[in-house]
Amino acid sequence: MKIVIAPNAFKNSLSAMAVAAALQEGIRLSGYTGALVCCPVGDGGDGTGSLLAQYLGASVITTKVKDPLGRIIEAPLGWVKETATAVIELADASGLRLLKPVEYDPLLAHTAGCGRLIKAALNKGARELLLCIGGSATVDGGTGILKELGLRFYDAQGMALQQLPRDLAKLHTIDTSGFDQRLRQVKITILCDVNNHLLGAKGAAAVFGPQKGATAKEVALLEAGLQQLRQVVLQHTGRDIDILQSGGAAGGVAAGLSAFCEVAIVKGIDYFLKKINFGQELEGADWVITGEGSIDYQTLDGKAPFGVAAMAKQKGIPVIGVAGKVPEAANPELQAYFQWLLSINEQPMAIEEAIRQTQPNLVKAGLKIGTALQNK
Incomplete structure (x- = not known):
């Protein structure tokens, strides 16, 4: 199995590179030993x-x-x-x-x-x-x-x-x-x-x-x-x-x-993914993980996770979206691009605390993802 990790930054918290590293750490903690490609992305936002x-x-x-x-x-x-x-x-x-x-x-x-x-x-x-x-x-x-x-x-x-x-x-x-x-x-x-x-x-x-x-x-x-x-x-x-x-x-x-x-x-x-030749990174991938601080209906307006998910969908690769906040109710438009939306916060907390806990919570999310994918 090959997993591509391509997140955006989590605003006010971690850079895209740090987010990718935390998810990678969690996936490896699950015992996953397959191919893992970290490809942090940006959409024009800070970073x-x-x-x-x-x-x-x-x-x-x-x-x-x-x-x-x-x-x-x-x-x-x-x-x-x-x-x-x-x-x-x-x-x-x-x-x-x-x-x-x-x-x-x-x-x-x-x-x-x-x-x-x-x-x-x-x-x-x-x-x-x-x-x-x-x-x-x-x-x-x-x-x-x-x-x-x-x-x-x-x-x-x-x-x-x-x-x-x-x-x-x-x-x-x-x-x-x-x-x-x-x-x-x-x-x-x-x-x-x-x-x-x-x-x-x-x-x-x-x-x-x-x-x-x-x-x-x-x-x-x-x-x-x-x-x-x-x-x-x-x-x-x-x-x-x-x-x-x-x-x-x-x-x-x-x-x-x-x-x-x-x-x-x-x-x-779109420009960023083309410039870094992201399509080549997706070759042979079984899963793609993307994310940013929040994934909601505005994500579909061209934010980084949507761009990643849209390119993966063209190649028939399922996508996991990871965020500090995801919609509580099912959203058919988001479901068309994300097979699994996962909040890294397992319980409600103040935004300041959620920001402080971003890195360890991303590691936990990676562990959860790695375990789930190996049991499929």
Whole structure:
């Protein structure tokens, strides 16, 4: 028997690699001695960039950048010399994990640090940028990145906007004369794990603002700023950045970059699996195990476990989904892709405790899976 373990990260707890290692440990504890392939995956969410860089054999280059609140930190980018490809994890420079909860401030948090990483890649002679944008602390429409790359944002009086995104609703003119022309020679691929558009009830401000600390009043201010950005971009470029699928990802970074660069916005898990040649890993597999923190109906929108399960289904391989939380009632749509959904938490507990217990509970889940598969 051959088992392929291909989980995503468990958010706020373990990396995809650590999840795969814990499941592997549990399966081996069951006495299973057959083939076992660990193939951790990412879908564009936080952690995808570092994982992708490892698969591609990238070296790591550290650069001084500004964190979401403007403090100087060091952030890595992956560099594949042979293809002049830079792998950039937005969260390494502009991520929510860089802030303490009391510091969350989406009216001031910006993506300038990620822009600095892109500039560092251009300075290295990058011909391709792979940008993984999950886990951002920002709702700035990508204006922090664009400012680092040479754009200037002005109000109706011709004064430069000082605080983005707080002042974005005052935007009147965008000066593109200083924009870094090297971007026109670079292929940019943005890996996303959400489908949200820029504006509206399911847009960047309404959905992601509260996750990044925004009150209802602040969500309204952020929405107004993004609406103004869309309007001014439309006047300047003729591009409507609100029609883009996934344009609202990372607080509108995907939409903002699309306004001034030629980018491909892709479903992160599909791109990732193709890039690492996951289909080859599945050859001869009898079972596939995947998972992340929660598996529910939203998983079917293109999250990592669904991407893995869909590819396995094409090859007729049964899939086990492992998560901290799974639906209590049977879900026919999920059952079409997952033969077994297993919660690693055997009894109800507070989320903080569940996060603390993730690693040992994954080992226990692996033991349970290994025992069950050997008894089939």
